[in-house]
Amino acid sequence: MIEDLIIDWRRFESNESIGHAVRTADDVAVDWSDGRRSVFNRFWLRDNCPCARCVLPLTREQVFEIIDAPDELTPSDVHCDDAGRLDVVWSDGHHSRYLPGWLRAHATDATSRAERRAQHPRSIIWGAEHADRLQTFDHDALMTDDVALLAWLESLRDTGMTLVRGVPDQAEALLGPAHRISHIRETNFGRVFDVRSKPSPDSAAYTSVNLPPHTDLPTRELQPGLQFLHCLVNDATGGESIFVDGFAIADAMRRERPACFATITTVPIAFWNRDDRTDYRWSAPVIALDAHGDVSEVRFANFLRGPIEAEEGEMPAIYDALRLFQAMTREARFRIERRLAPGDMWVFDNRRVMHARREFDPQSGARHLQGTYVDRDEMMSRIRVLTRQVA
Template structure:
C-alpha cells in the first residue's frame, strides 16, 4: 500500500496498481467525524464552501484499512477503504430483459402483504424483470389502496384516484371500449408519468381480452443495436401526448426514449392512442417518422409480446416506464371490471433496501 499526491488529488497504489484517485476536495467533503456530521441524523454538516478550492493535506498516512489526512487547520479525516468498496455495489438488482416467453412470477396477496421475505423476493423480481402478478386478492372495489403500505403511497393523477376500466363506466380512453388496446404505458401525457402501475381484475367473465405485456427496454436495446440512428433521434425528438375529457386536461411534449447521464435507457414513453399531431415545421420530422415506424413495428411484434389471461383476483404490477401493457379485443358478453392505480418505482426500490437492512442482509 503506497500513495502519491499531485496538485489536487491523492493516488492510492496497491501492488504497483492505481487503486483509487481521490481529489483532496472529495476527501475533505467526505469527512465523517463528529464535527462534520449531524450526529442524530448522520447528515452532512460540513459545508464545502467553508474551505478554499485549492485545499491540500498537511499530512497523509495510510494503512491496509484506512486513509488518514491532517488538514492545515489540524482537522483530521479518516476514510475507510471498506466504505469505498461498498460504493461499487449497485443498490438495485440487475435488470433481466425478456421477450414473449416470459410469464410474470406469482405472489399470494396475503403473503405479499404480511411476510417481509415474500416482499423482498417479489420486489427483487419486480425490479429485475419489470412485472409480477399478485394472486388471490380480494375482488372488492379499491383493494389497491391496501398495497400502499408495501409499495409506497398511491401516485394520483387526474381522472380518478383508483381508475375504473369497464365498458359501462366513464369513457375517455380506448381501454373503456372492447377494442384491442395496443401495448402502451399510461399517462404519457404527464412529463413524469406514473412509474408503477397495478392492474387489478375484479370481474372477468368475457371471452377474449387476454392481457399482454412488452419489455420496452428489450425492444429498445434491440433497436439500438440494429438501428442506432433511429434510437438516437427517439431520445431527442419531443412528441406531444394528450389525455383529456370535458373536465380534465393532461399534456406533455417529451422524447419517446429517456436516457440517464450514462446513456442507459431509463424510460420508454409509448402510447399510440395519446400521441398528438406533431407540428410539421419541426426539424427532422421525416427522420423521426422513419424511426417511429420501426419502433411501432417492434412494439407490436408478437416476438416481444407476453400474453396471459388476467383472472378475477389477479393483480398485474408493471414497472411502467419500462413495461408496456395492453389487452386483446374481447366480446362484451359478460362482466369485465378492472381497476388501475399508480405508485412510484423509487419507493419500491428503496423499500427493498430497507427490508433487507431490517432483516440484516
C-alpha cells in the same frame, strides 16, 4: 473514537484494507492490500468528511458546504491509523477520518467505478418466451413475509413485470400489496381507478375498445412507475391482457436499425390528455437514455399523441422511427398474452413495460379491474431498506 464518524445507514464491509496512504501533490493516494491504487481528490475527500461537525448525527445528512473550504486547501498529514482508517489533517486544521470499507465502496479510480457499475442490477429483457417463466407471487406471503416481499420487488425491478395471485376479490384489495411498498401515487383518475366500460368515459381505458400497447400517463413530466391492475370480475368475452417489454424493443432497434434508434431517443413526441376538467401535456422522446447510454424509460400511447413538432426535413426520419417502433410492438416475438382471473393482479413497471387489451364485449358479461400506481423510487427505497433488514 470510531463512534464519532457518522456513516451512511448501510454497512460498508470490504476484504481489502488500506496498506499505505500518501499525499500526491494536493490529493491523497491509497494503496490497497490487493495492489489497487485509488487517488482521491482533495475537495472530494473534504466534501465527504464523516465527522459530527460535517454530518448531522441525528439524520446523517451533510451540513458542511464545500464552498466553505479554502481554495488553497491541502492535506498536511496523511496516514493510516491503528484502527485501519485513513486519517487526514487538513491545512486549515480540520481533521477527517474515513473507514476503509466506505472508501473502497466509493473509490473514484476507473477500476473501482467499473466494478461498481458491473455489480449494479441489470434489467433482464424479454420477449414472447417470458410467458413460460413469468414469476408469480402469492398475495398472503407478500403481506406477511419480508423475504417474499423482497424477492417480489427484486423480480419487479429486474424484469419489469410480475403476477400476484390470491388477491382478495374485494374493492381496493390491491392497496394492501401497494402499501407494503410505500404510499400511492394519486392522479386525476383517483387514488384507485376502476377499469370498466362507462357511459361517459374520460379515457379509452374506460370503454370496451381494443387498446394498443402503451404506457399510462405519458402526458406527465414523470410517468407513474409501478402499475397495479387487480381483476375483480372477468366474465366478458375478450379483454385479454398483452404486455411488451419496451426495453427489449429498444435493444433490438439499437442493433437492427441504429439510425431509427438514434431518432426515437432524441426527438421529442407530444402527448396530450385533456377533458373538461384537466389538460395535461408533455413532450419527450419515446425512448429515454441515462447518462451511460442505457435505456431508462419508454413513453408511448398512440391514442394520446399530439402532432409532431419538427422541421419539414426531419419528418421522414421521424416517421420511419415511429412507424418502426409501432410495428415492433405488434411483432409476436415481443408480446405475451394472458387472461386475468378474479384474484389475479398484474404489477409492472409502467415506465418500461407497455400493456394492451383486446376488445371485449360488455354485453357478454361483466369485466371490472381496479388499478393504482406507486412510483419507481418507492420500490427502490423499499428494496434497499429490506436488503439491510433481511440480508
